[in-house]
Amino acid sequence: MTRVRRQNDRAFDRTVNAFLIAVLLATLTPLVYVVSVSLTPLGQTTSLLPRAVSFNAYEELLRQPALIRALGNSVFLTLSGVLISMILTVCTAYPLSRPDLPGRKFLTGVILFTFLFSAGLIPLYLVIRDLHLLNTYWALLLHGAVSVYNLLVMKNFFQNLPESLEEAAKIDGASDLQVLWHIVLPLSKPILLTIGLFYAVTQWNSFFEPVLYLSDARMMPLPVVLRDILTGLNSAEYIESAATTTAPPDGLKMAAVVLTTIPMLLVYPWIQRYFTSGTLSGGVKG
């Protein structure tokens, strides 16, 4: 190796690492600043890192019954949403993954078509209305309960499991449901966890559908309340009058952002651990 080349390679290496650090800072700076604003005491100007720290904004927020109720609503919606979505997805993906099931291709096509073509928002809204699901949690739990993408990823995963195990169980007289429950699902833990987390994240983050389908303010989940706090809309409902406030308005807003983000950060390491590029890329094919 020539010396010039080695020097060039070293310069290249430094450039690459400097670039990665720059990207890291660009991603983290906004998040750090949000936390900093949420901790800045009343009457002080904000900066990237706080000069003094006060948890008043968090105390103030956690004292608001409306916010606690919204948190409860979100937890309930996320848990029941994941349960419904997983049951529907597994029970659809497994039969369609059996190569000898008559009509498998046709049914997969019927499902795939809904992935490629949609008539938009209004026709679905009319369905929810005609089923009398408006202003019920069923609307939020059901309108997008199955993601075709997740369904196809799971179907592909089931298809790639070794056939012999299931055949052996079948010969022993196990029913389809028994094979699914006792053999296929235990082998599919990583994919079940990944897809379950994807459903959970979608439900936890959803803010448009609650606004669309619900009218009762008491039923709204956390992101809707967060948006109202951020825009100052109906915020009197969530935060008591400014006279009693011990934290700056911006601090309250950013504390609400942080509180909504924390549960996401708690599950993120698990998403991370089970997320492998192989499980999800190429899932649409086949």
Place this chain on the structure above:
Amino acid sequence: MTNVIRSAPPAARRSPRQRLLARLWRHRGLYLMLLPGLLWFALFRYWPLWNAQIAFKDFQPVQGVLHSPWVGLEHFQAFFSSFYFSQLMTNTLVISFAKLLIGLPPAIILALAIHESSRRGLARVTQTVTYLPHFLSWVIVFGILLAMLSPGSGLLNKGLVAAGGDPVSFLTDPGAFRAVVIFSDIWKETGWSAILFLAALIGISPSLYEAAEVDGATRWQRIRHISLPGMLDVIVLVTLLRLGHILDAGFYQIYVLYSLPVYSVADVIDTWVYRQGIQNFQFSLATAVGLFKGLIGLLMIVIANRVARRFAGQGLY
């Protein structure tokens, strides 16, 4: 018919129909399992397609979907000839294409940098941190943008003022709003998009790099002649997939970020459909526009799939 009845076949040689019935019966457990899912698709995906007929009707809630009077293509004509048609299409396409053209290169570069870095720890941390924002709700990103961009206390505006400039109300300034949409999308999604490219890079055989090193190739040359060609298929596939969704400019994002002062540059097909349909009760007109968007989307994705099969050797679906 008589023939079939006369010679009732032995169990082993049944007619094709009987064999099919026997196969269906044997799989009855699986069909039973499919039932809830298929019912869901019927109710929440195919019933809406049936309801889409109101695009050709003058939908009256009292009369319902079926009994509202037909009006042919009236709503489509009203949409195509209205002044907002060109504005909606322009906004949708400009935002979509900008996200694709400005957003894709950073993802490719990030994947290359993560792949090339000699510091594996740094590379891993960068990867983990950059795809975290993908999992944040757009409402949370809205809060982050307020912190960064608000004219009074926003970090970016503080920087602008410190540099001697004037503060900009990015979120309500029509001249700045699209940039906010595009760059917040880049901040949120670049790490996530990089994953696919990184997977392609990991799939490249190490022997190619070793051979290049023996031949005296520099790191740049290795990227140009091995890494980039190795990612090309994935780049083509991702681009085509994005083109298939070119009329989805990012509804959730724009819905939460936009406001009246920036409608002229921010209003896209989906946000307009929502306002006309749900807020102004123009169900038929909004459905017609939604249907138009759905049909263009279907057309684009079918074409993209054809192109992908030809150039990348594999289809999108």
